[in-house]
Amino acid sequence: MTGACLLAGRTAALIPAAGSGTRLGRGPKAFVEVGGISLLARSVAALAPLVDEVLVALPAGMDLPPGLPARAVEGGDTRQQSVARLLAATGADVVLVHDAARPFLPGAVVGALLEAVAETGAATVALPVADTLVRGEGGLRVEDVPREDLWAVQTPQAFRRELLLRAHAQARAQGVAATDDAGLVARLGFPVRLVPGDARLFKVTAPGDLALAEALTRVWDAGAR
Numbered sequence: 001m002t003g004a005c006l007l008a009g010r011t012a013a014l015i016p017a018a019g020s021g022t023r024l025g026r027g028p029k030a031f032v033e034v035g036g037i038s039l040l041a042r043s044v045a046a047l048a049p050l051v052d053e054v055l056v057a058l059p060a061g062m063d064l065p066p067g068l069p070a071r072a073v074e075g076g077d078t079r080q081q082s083v084a085r086l087l088a089a090t091g092a093d094v095v096l097v098h099d100a101a102r103p104f105l106p107g108a109v110v111g112a113l114l115e116a117v118a119e120t121g122a123a124t125v126a127l128p129v130a131d132t133l134v135r136g137e138g139g140l141r142v143e144d145v146p147r148e149d150l151w152a153v154q155t156p157q158a159f160r161r162e163l164l165l166r167a168h169a170q171a172r173a174q175g176v177a178a179t180d181d182a183g184l185v186a187r188l189g190f191p192v193r194l195v196p197g198d199a200r201l202f203k204v205t206a207p208g209d210l211a212l213a214e215a216l217t218r219v220w221d222a223g224a225r
């Protein structure tokens, strides 16, 4: 429990894994394998040694694969609902929310995130944008967008649990949907620390990502992480 030792109280990893994987087109995405191991099993294995408990939101009717050191809850219709159900199922003081669909999670990134949340109460892993950014309309480049100060948000994201509970409660009350949990916390007016992420933490979303993930397993599983 290297990272958890930096924090007062218990730490839980919450893994939303209840998506249907529409863009990938291979059935429930968390169960898709790369290098012979499912995306879900890879995400659980990365986090389990660093936290006190792991909870996973699964599609209705699906069970945790045998041997995974985690507890399952039934997911919701959206990622936000799945995270809300995970939050309701833990009493941990600090929660780390991590997409099952990001299977390559370096331990050093988790360590830096845990240090940040111990200081601030809310933090997310993110990458400074490296490409030129433009706005397009009808397939045409119409406007350049300055990329200074822009970050691409990844997971994991870490919060004091009571803060994330408040953020989800406010979102429910106001009918707000956000694409990530740090966005809900920011809406409360609470500062969210940005912790430098890692290109290998990409989200497996479309078929091309799967080919990249398959290739990465060859060095990752040989210990290059």
Ligand SMILES: Nc1ccn([C@@H]2O[C@H](COP(=O)(O)OP(=O)(O)OP(=O)(O)O)[C@@H](O)[C@H]2O)c(=O)n1
Pocket: 015, 016, 017, 018, 019, 020, 021, 022, 023, 024, 029, 030, 057, 075, 076, 077, 078, 079, 080, 082, 083, 099, 100, 101, 102, 203, 204, 205
């Ligand atoms: N109702 C949902 C939808 C998504 N997720 C999880 O949230 C993460 C990020 O979602 P995404 O990559 O969009 O996965 P899918 O929803 O499965 O993909 P798609 O939008 O292509 O169907 C994934 O680990 C996914 O399993 C979830 O737990 N519950």
Ligand SMILES: C[C@](O)(CO)[C@H](O)COP(=O)(O)O
Pocket: 079, 099, 152, 153, 154, 155, 179, 180, 181, 203
């Ligand atoms: C949470 C997230 O991975 C941060 O980048 C992202 O917002 C999830 O988006 P999705 O459309 O649910 O995949």
